[in-house]
Structure formats: structure tokens, C-alpha cells
Amino acid sequence: MVAQGSWGKYSPPKPSPAQYYTLVTVLIAYSLLMGRQAGLQPTGEWRLFSWHPFLMTCGMVGFAGLGAVTKKLGGYANTKTHGILGWLSLFCSFGGIYCIYRNKENNGYLHLSSPHAMVGTGVVISCVGLGLAGSIFLHPDFGMDKQNKTIRFAHKTASRLTLMLAWVTAFLGLFGIAAENTLLLAAYGLPLVALVPFVLM
Numbered sequence: 645m646v647a648q649g650s651w652g653k654y655s656p657p658k659p660s661p662a663q664y665y666t667l668v669t670v671l672i673a674y675s676l677l678m679g680r681q682a683g684l685q686p687t688g689e690w691r692l693f694s695w696h697p698f699l700m701t702c703g704m705v706g707f708a709g710l711g712a713v714t715k716k717l718g719g720y721a722n723t724k725t726h727g728i729l730g731w732l733s734l735f736c737s738f739g740g741i742y743c744i745y746r747n748k749e750n751n752g753y754l755h756l757s758s759p760h761a762m763v764g765t766g767v768v769i770s771c772v773g774l775g776l777a778g779s780i781f782l783h784p785d786f787g788m789d790k791q792n793k794t795i796r797f798a799h800k801t802a803s804r805l806t807l808m809l810a811w812v813t814a815f816l817g818l819f820g821i822a823a824e825n826t827l828l829l830a831a832y833g834l835p836l837v838a839l840v841p842f843v844l845m
């Protein structure tokens with residue numbers, strides 16, 4: 645229960661070790677399994693395109709989710725690990741974007757031709773901005789304004805909203821090529837919905 649007028653000071657309790665390691669296991673298992681399943685759509689064979697869903701799921705759900713839950717633990721070391729996981733998330737995602745870019749070039753397809761492609765590009769740009777701002781202003785060693793509560797709140801809120809949008813974007817990407825596969829869509833989408841309160845809130 646939060647006292648009236650104290651929302652700015654509210655922060656959810658940090659996860660217990662058991663909760664933390666459960667989330668870590670779920671995030672890693674989900675990314676590898678569902679990223680692979682998404683990559684096999686719709687033909688069932690692994691090809692250049694397949695790396696796009698796989699790397700985007702590992703980057704935006706796996707590494708980014710691990711970064712978010714690790715930050716919840718608080719403290720110097722966890723904050724630095726959070727930053728490293730955030731950048732790993734981005735490098736993994738850059739790989740995923742490169743694969744879909746090359747795949748489109750190889751096949752003569754148009755770029756940025758769908759809502760998924762356009763929102764996805766916005767998500768990746770937003771992640772780059774959040775990573776740069778976090779590193780420049782909030783790094784625990786050399787951040788220019790690491791105690792600034794407004795910047796910390798803006799970084800946290802914008803990051804959570806960006807990742808929620810990323811997860812919706814990933815689901816829409818899968819929906820675009822496997823709309824009739826209800827079981828796969830449920831297996832990909834429902835865990836993400838279940839993870840939101842534990843990872844992104």
C-alpha cells in the first residue's frame with residue numbers, strides 16, 4: 645500500500661535471490677527456445693532470415709530483461725552489470741537488424757515497409773539513446789550526473805516503456821509470418837505478458 649502523494653518515492657521491493665535466479669533462468673530459456681521457434685517460421689528451415697527473430701528475441705527479451713532485473717537488486721556492482729547487459733542487448737539486436745537488412749537486400753525487398761519495421765527501427769534508436777544517456781550521465785564511476793533523481797527516473801521510465809514496445813513489436817513480427825499458428829503465438833506472447841510485472845515494473 646502506498647501512502648497518498650508518495651508515488652515518487654515508491655519503489656517495488658527488490659527480488660529475493662530465489663526470485664532473481666528464477667527470472668534469469670526463465671529469461672534465458674525463453675529467449676533461446678522461442679527465438680529459435682520464431683526463426684524457424686514459416687518454412688521450418690533455418691536460414692539467414694532466422695537470425696533476425698533469434699537475435700532480436702535474445703537481445704530485447706533476454707539480455708535487456710536480465711539487465712532490468714539485475715538493476716532491481718541495486719548497488720554498485722549490479723548497476724555496472726546492468727549497463728553491460730544493456731549494451732550486450734544492443735549489440736545482439738544490431739546483429740538481428742543486420743541480418744534482416746541483408747536478407748532484404750539479397751531478395752530485393754523494400755526496407756521499412758511495415759509497421760513492424762518502422763516501430764522496430766524506432767525501438768532500436770530509442771535503446772541506443774537510452775544506453776548512451778545511461779552511460780554518460782548515470783555510470784556509477786564516471787557518470788556526469790549520477791545522483792540526479794530526475795535523470796534516473798526518466799531513464800528508468802523511458803527504458804521500461806521502450807522495452808514494452810519492443811516486446812509488442814517482436815510479437816507483431818511473428819504474427820506477420822505465422823498468423824495462423826495460434827499455439828506458437830500463444831507460446832511466444834503469453835510468457836511476455838506474464839513477465840512484464842516482474843521485469844518491467
Ligand code: HEM
Binds near residue numbers: 760820
Ligand atoms: C524487438 C524485436 C524486433 C525488432 C526491434 C525488429 C525490427 C525489425 C526491423 C527494423 C525490420 C525492418 C528491416 C528493414 O526494413 O530493412 C524488421 C523486419 C522484419 N521482422 Fe523484425 N524485429 C523484431 C523482432 C522480430 C521477430 C521476433 C520476428 C518474428 C518472426 C520478426 C520478423 C520480421 C520480419 C518477417 C521482417 C520482414 C518484414 C518487415 O519488414 O516487416 N521480427 N524487423
